[in-house]
Structures are given as C-alpha cells and as structure tokens.
Amino acid sequence: MIQAKDCIQSLSLVFIFLILFSCSNKAEKYIAEKNTEKIRPNIILINVDDMGWRDVGFMGSEYYETPHLDALAASGMIFTNAYASSSNCAPSRANMMSGQWPQRHGIFTVGSSERGKSSTRKLIPTKNKDYITKDNILIPEVLKKAGYITCHSGKWHLNDDPTTNGFDVNIGGNHSGNPGSYYPPYKRVPSLTPPSDDYYLTNLVMDKTLDFLDAANDQPFFLYYSPYAVHTPIQPVKSLLEKYEGKPAWNGQNNATYATMVENLDTQIGRMIAKLKESGQLENTFILFISDNGGHYKITKQWPLRSGKGAYYEGGIRAPMFAYWEGKILAGTKSETPISNLDFYPTILEVAGVAKPIDKVLDGRSILPVLTNQSEMAPRPLYWHFPIYLEAYVNNDTTTFDPLFRTRPGSAIRLGDWKLIQYFENNDIELFNLKDDLGEKNNLAQSNPEKANELLEHLEKWRDNTNAPVPTELNSKYISN
Incomplete structure (x- = not known):
C-alpha cells in the first residue's frame, strides 16, 4: 500500500510538474510575445503643409530658422531628391496614406478639376473625387490592426473624420484644407478650443499631441503629425515678427510673416522631440519628415528650382525630407536617391514588421535598405x-x-x-x-x-x-x- 501510495504521489508530482512546465512555457511565450510588442518601434510621420524644398536650414536656407529640425536631420539621413507624388495637398496626402498613384483612388486635386476660366481650357478634365473611399486600406488601419495605438494630429483633408480610417485619436482633423485662421476662433477647426483669445493654433495642436504621447507611453504608437502650418492664411507669430522684419533676404526668401510660422513650427516639433527624450521613447522611435508639396511661389522661393506648389516643375514637387532612427540610421548621412512619399507606406510597414494587406496594391518601394545602409535602391522611374x-x-x-x-x-x-x-x-x-x-x-x-x-x-x-x-x-x- 505504501509503495502504491508513493507511486501515486510520484505520478501526481510528475503530472503537476508537466502542467507547471507547460504553463511556464506558455507564460514565457506570452511574455516574449508581449516583449516583442513592447519593443516594436514607435513611428512618427511628419507631413508639413506647403513647406518648400529650401524652407529649412538643413536644405540650405539662410533666412528661415529651423534649429530643431536641423539637429534632428543631422542625426539621421537627409534626402536631396525627395518628391511629393502630387503637387498640391489633397492628392499628395491621399497618395501617401494609401501608397497609391492618384489614378487608383481618383483624388487628383483639391475641389474641382475645372479650375481657371473655362474659355482657356481646351479639354474637359477628368472628374475629381473629394473623399478617399472606405475600402482603401490606409497606413493607420494596418498599424492599428497590428497593435499600434494611432493618432492623427492636425490637417487631414481626405474625409470628414480620420477615426473612420484607423486612427484612435483625432486632434483637429477634418476635411478642411486650411484652418481659416491660426488665431481664435479657428474657423475651420471647431473641435479645438483655445485656452486664451490669442492662442496660436499650431501651438495648441502640439499641446494636444504631447498629451497623446503621455497617454501612449507604455505601448507602440503611430503618430501622423500633420500641422495646418505653414499653409495659408499667412498669419504671424507676433513675438517673432520683429526679428524677421530686420533680417536680410536670402535667395528670394524675404517674407517675414511666413518666416515666423516656419520657426514656430520648428519650435513645436522641438517640444515633441524633448518630450520623447524625457520619456525615453525617442531611442525607439522611427521618424519620417517631408512636406506635402512644394512651397507657395507667391510666398516663398526655392531657387534654383522652377515654380512652386501646383506645378510639376521641381519647385512644385521636390520636398525637404529626412529620416531618423537612433542606432539604425547612421547620423550625418545624405542620399541623392530619388524617392517619393509613395515609398512611405511600404517603408513604415517594414519598420513595424507588419505584412502588406492582402490584395493591396502599393506603388512605392520600401526605402529601409537605403536608410540602414544595407543596399542601394535600383534605378526606377518616378511618375x-x-x-x-x-x-x-x-x-x-x-x-x-x-x-x-x-x-x-x-x-x-x-x-x-x-x-x-x-x-x-x-x-x-x-x-x-x-x-x-x-x-x-x-x-x-x-x-x-x-x-x-x-x-x-x-x-x-x-x-x-x-x-x-x-x-x-x-x-x-x-x-x-
């Protein structure tokens, strides 16, 4: 009896051990999966509105002052031949967020395709769509499904509500192409309430963005930071105006009011970078910076580039661009590889370790091998x-x-x-x-x-x-x- 009892006890101990061992393996696997999720990189896509190719210091401007962007660009890779895939805002943004040329989604311009006097238009142009269709899977939808918390901050312009396209949080985004005013009341951005009567919209958008970063501290996030600045209306940040009114012009750049908007935007991005450093998030954050098209030629010049926003000469489509990822992208590097904002969709998915949606057509290529110095991109046409x-x-x-x-x-x-x-x-x-x-x-x-x-x-x-x-x-x- 004693031997039988001992045997039963031994068998029980073995059984319990096997259960515990199995549970332990499952627990370790679960923890490993969670840890994998935790170290998945944060992703920030900065898409500035109407900032020209030479409107920043890191691209050579000696008039506009952008010290925070210059420092971040110097810590990563600058692209000298980066392009917007369309020359004005709505189609460029639709292309980038969908990863597709405009003929696939139908957004070719802002508003009507029949702009200008009818008597001077020889052809009936292709009809334009104002809204991105719901069946077109955008970047935030893929990342949200993969476990990212997603935030849109600023200008959206693709439909009435970015939360219908994969964003958990929306800060001021709607179908408007510009805010109407950067001072209260923000005419076309009614969802944002100013804390004072003269609070500048760009600052408030960043205030809310920093709140999001605080809330997202413990999980990977995708932030699409797309400020309305520096789009019209051109309204000064009053504290900076005197500084630029007394500054000598450079290479056709001399608009003091616009310069205050550029510097203030840089200051706000500096606040974001400081927050990421303080929280320890920056070291695990991949950042892409670009403008949605060329600069407004009536306001800022990109010489020697020809023309500006709306034209398909270089001044209308070439954009300032850099990428940053600590430990992955070598600091102080430059690339002359021609790239397009169409390349951002596959690049972001590769950075996140996320597969392309089934049956989704992507018209760009991942530039991650270029960024990490693994290989050069094979020559290809841009269209x-x-x-x-x-x-x-x-x-x-x-x-x-x-x-x-x-x-x-x-x-x-x-x-x-x-x-x-x-x-x-x-x-x-x-x-x-x-x-x-x-x-x-x-x-x-x-x-x-x-x-x-x-x-x-x-x-x-x-x-x-x-x-x-x-x-x-x-x-x-x-x-x-």
Whole structure:
C-alpha cells in the first residue's frame, strides 16, 4: 500500500510538474510575445503643409530658422531628391496614406478639376473625387490592426473624420484644407478650443499631441503629425515678427510673416522631440519628415528650382525630407536617391514588421535598405499624373508652362537625371536634364528626340498599365488665341 501510495504521489508530482512546465512555457511565450510588442518601434510621420524644398536650414536656407529640425536631420539621413507624388495637398496626402498613384483612388486635386476660366481650357478634365473611399486600406488601419495605438494630429483633408480610417485619436482633423485662421476662433477647426483669445493654433495642436504621447507611453504608437502650418492664411507669430522684419533676404526668401510660422513650427516639433527624450521613447522611435508639396511661389522661393506648389516643375514637387532612427540610421548621412512619399507606406510597414494587406496594391518601394545602409535602391522611374487644370497664383506667371495655369492636363516622369513632362492639349513635350539644368530652363525635346521618345514610351506604358485617365473631349467653351 505504501509503495502504491508513493507511486501515486510520484505520478501526481510528475503530472503537476508537466502542467507547471507547460504553463511556464506558455507564460514565457506570452511574455516574449508581449516583449516583442513592447519593443516594436514607435513611428512618427511628419507631413508639413506647403513647406518648400529650401524652407529649412538643413536644405540650405539662410533666412528661415529651423534649429530643431536641423539637429534632428543631422542625426539621421537627409534626402536631396525627395518628391511629393502630387503637387498640391489633397492628392499628395491621399497618395501617401494609401501608397497609391492618384489614378487608383481618383483624388487628383483639391475641389474641382475645372479650375481657371473655362474659355482657356481646351479639354474637359477628368472628374475629381473629394473623399478617399472606405475600402482603401490606409497606413493607420494596418498599424492599428497590428497593435499600434494611432493618432492623427492636425490637417487631414481626405474625409470628414480620420477615426473612420484607423486612427484612435483625432486632434483637429477634418476635411478642411486650411484652418481659416491660426488665431481664435479657428474657423475651420471647431473641435479645438483655445485656452486664451490669442492662442496660436499650431501651438495648441502640439499641446494636444504631447498629451497623446503621455497617454501612449507604455505601448507602440503611430503618430501622423500633420500641422495646418505653414499653409495659408499667412498669419504671424507676433513675438517673432520683429526679428524677421530686420533680417536680410536670402535667395528670394524675404517674407517675414511666413518666416515666423516656419520657426514656430520648428519650435513645436522641438517640444515633441524633448518630450520623447524625457520619456525615453525617442531611442525607439522611427521618424519620417517631408512636406506635402512644394512651397507657395507667391510666398516663398526655392531657387534654383522652377515654380512652386501646383506645378510639376521641381519647385512644385521636390520636398525637404529626412529620416531618423537612433542606432539604425547612421547620423550625418545624405542620399541623392530619388524617392517619393509613395515609398512611405511600404517603408513604415517594414519598420513595424507588419505584412502588406492582402490584395493591396502599393506603388512605392520600401526605402529601409537605403536608410540602414544595407543596399542601394535600383534605378526606377518616378511618375506623376494630373489630368486636371489648376489656375495660376500669380498674374502672368513666367515660371509655369503658360501664364494662366500652374498645371494643365498631363503626366510627368523622372528617370535618372532626365525628366519629361507631356501636356495632353496639344501633345507638347518638355525634356530636362536635371543634373545639368536643375532650374528646368532648357527644353531638350527637339535637340534630343531619342531620349524624349524613350521617356515618353515609359510614360505611355505606365498609363496603360495603371488605367490612368487621359482627357480627350474638347471643351465647347474654349476660345483659341
């Protein structure tokens, strides 16, 4: 009996040990999974509105002062050939958040595609969509499903409420393209209540963003920081105005009011970086910085780049850009690799270790190998498609294709040092060598027809493959000169 009892007890102990061992393995596996989630990098995408290629110190400006951005850029990799995938805000943002060219989602411009006088438009342009469709899976939706807490902060512009597209928190985002006023009342941003009668909107957006960072301290987060600044209306940060009114102009940059907005935005981003350092979050945070399109040519110049926002010359699409990730991206590095904000979707997913959604078409490539110095990106064409009209900002603007429009319907391609723009109205072609002619002053289409035909063939094949709409219907109200 004693032996039987001892045997039973021994068997019981073995059974209990096996259960405990099994539970221990499960617990360790659970803890390991949780730890994996915990060390998953935070991701911040900073998308400034209408900031030109040279509107920051790290891109060479000696007029605008951006010390915090300059320091952060110097700690990461600066891209000198970074592009917005469209030349104005709504399509650029839709492209970036969806990872797709505009012909896939239908947002080609802001508002109507029939802008400018009807009598000067030869073609009926492609109809424009104002809202991103709900079935288009955006970056925050993928990250939220993967366990990230997600926050949109500032300008959204793709529908009425970013929380319908994967954001847990929305700070001031709606369908508005600009706030109406940076001083109270914030006309088009009624969801934000100012703490005082003269509280600047950019500061309040950052106040709320810092509150989010405090709340998200213990779990990985995705922050889309997209301030309304530095979009119009151009309204001064009063405490900085005197400083810039007495400052010498540089390279066509001399707008003191706009300069106060640029510096104040830099200050707010500096507050965010200080908060991340203080909490210990910065060391595990991946940051991408870019502008949604070129600078407003009436307000700021990007010389030697030609033109500005709304045009498909370099001044309208080339943007200031850098990436930061402590310990992963070598500080003080620069890349001349041509990239697009279309590349951000696959890059962010790779950084997060998250798979692409099934059946989701992405038109960019991950730039993570470039950022981490693992490999160079293979040469590839970059494309733009704009089957719409966009009226000129400035009377008799000599920087655009004609003085009436920043954009007439057409497409563009950059391949290596070469760039071609095709306009649909009369099949006008412009060909530039950006290495020799960054200012796009010399059209080489006639003198180098072989290169023009090569790029045009690429462009036409791309349009066919992506079902890009090309307007052909003539406008009966058009009056030929």
